[in-house]
Amino acid sequence: MKSIYVFWMILIILSLACNFSASEPTPMPAPVSPTSAPIETTTAAAQPTETNLTMLYISGTTHIESKPQTWPNVDAFLAFLRQVTALGMKWSVGADIGWLEGEPRAAELIQASEALGVQWDVHTHSPQDRAKAAYLITQLGGHPNSVVSGMLVSEFNSIAPQTYQGFTWTPQVLWGGTNCPGHRPGCDDLAAGLWIPLSAEQYTTHNPNGQYIRVGGGTHQLEDGLALAQAIANGQHTYPVISFTLMVSPTTLTIVESSDGMAEITTFFNEMNGYNFVRWANIEETAQAWVEAGSVPSRIEME
Numbered sequence: 001m002k003s004i005y006v007f008w009m010i011l012i013i014l015s016l017a018c019n020f021s022a023s024e025p026t027p028m029p030a031p032v033s034p035t036s037a038p039i040e041t042t043t044a045a046a047q048p049t050e051t052n053l054t055m056l057y058i059s060g061t062t063h064i065e066s067k068p069q070t071w072p073n074v075d076a077f078l079a080f081l082r083q084v085t086a087l088g089m090k091w092s093v094g095a096d097i098g099w100l101e102g103e104p105r106a107a108e109l110i111q112a113s114e115a116l117g118v119q120w121d122v123h124t125h126s127p128q129d130r131a132k133a134a135y136l137i138t139q140l141g142g143h144p145n146s147v148v149s150g151m152l153v154s155e156f157n158s159i160a161p162q163t164y165q166g167f168t169w170t171p172q173v174l175w176g177g178t179n180c181p182g183h184r185p186g187c188d189d190l191a192a193g194l195w196i197p198l199s200a201e202q203y204t205t206h207n208p209n210g211q212y213i214r215v216g217g218g219t220h221q222l223e224d225g226l227a228l229a230q231a232i233a234n235g236q237h238t239y240p241v242i243s244f245t246l247m248v249s250p251t252t253l254t255i256v257e258s259s260d261g262m263a264e265i266t267t268f269f270n271e272m273n274g275y276n277f278v279r280w281a282n283i284e285e286t287a288q289a290w291v292e293a294g295s296v297p298s299r300i301e302m303e
């Protein structure tokens with residue numbers, strides 16, 4: 001018995017010696033610098049910052065509905081996408097089932113636009129059609145992203161991955177959001193900024209434990225985007241990441257509810273680049289940037 005005890009003692013001493021000798025030459029890890037500490041909303045908001053840490057991410061998007069009267073002229077739309085992407089803007093398109101199934105040049109537009117860096121979001125008026133739309137985009141040679149581009153706020157609680165024909169589509173980002181169906185005036189939630197909605201009932205409450213990131217597009221109007229940038233420059237919104245989306249009609253290729261076209265968009269682009277905190281990104285990239293900057297909710301009412 002005694003020899004076993006001594007044997008264990010020797011083993012313990014040896015292992016301690018090994019631990020010490022192994023740890024001795026290893027330098028201590030460098031102390032974590034204060035800037036890389038996890039972002040806490042309370043402390044970040046309480047401390048006045050000398051430098052402007054807010055970033056304004058601007059995306060552009062176009063919806064194509066199922067009804068053929070609302071379909072874009074493919075050549076004109078491609079020319080538009082070439083112009084905005086050549087400027088340095090990032091665009092996305094969300095097309096409903098009717099167009100994906102009915103437009104003879106859908107594959108051509110999807111593939112040519114993706115070559116320009118345009119992303120394909122998922123925009124369907126029927127919530128159960130989302131996986132089908134994503135599947136059709138892949139069949140047409142495209143790569144659908146994780147953006148639910150437009151939805152009723154009331155369907156938030158049922159947002160989940162969907163499968164169609166064995167193809168599973170997983171939503172991660174929610175763009176837009178309306179309180180009543182059919183693109184009627186006064187229905188859309190026109191807040192800018194990002195957060196994770198708590199529920200359909202408490203949609204504007206941020207849920208730090210939730211998973212679906214809401215990217216607010218704001219009013220889509222050029223003058224409102226400029227005013228938002230000026231407000232940020234004045235130190236009015238001290239969130240790390242704020243979002244705003246230009247939205248262009250597929251038929252007129254002007255900003256929705258406006259006559260502003262390519263010329264005005266170009267002027268807007270140049271004016272916005274005067275602000276060093278402006279970034280051009282797709283809706284999905286905006287959500288990624290928001291997460292990387294600490295997921296600080298930044299809902300801003302614009303009405």
Ligand SMILES: [Zn+2]
Nearest residue numbers: 063065125150
């Ligand atoms: Zn629509």
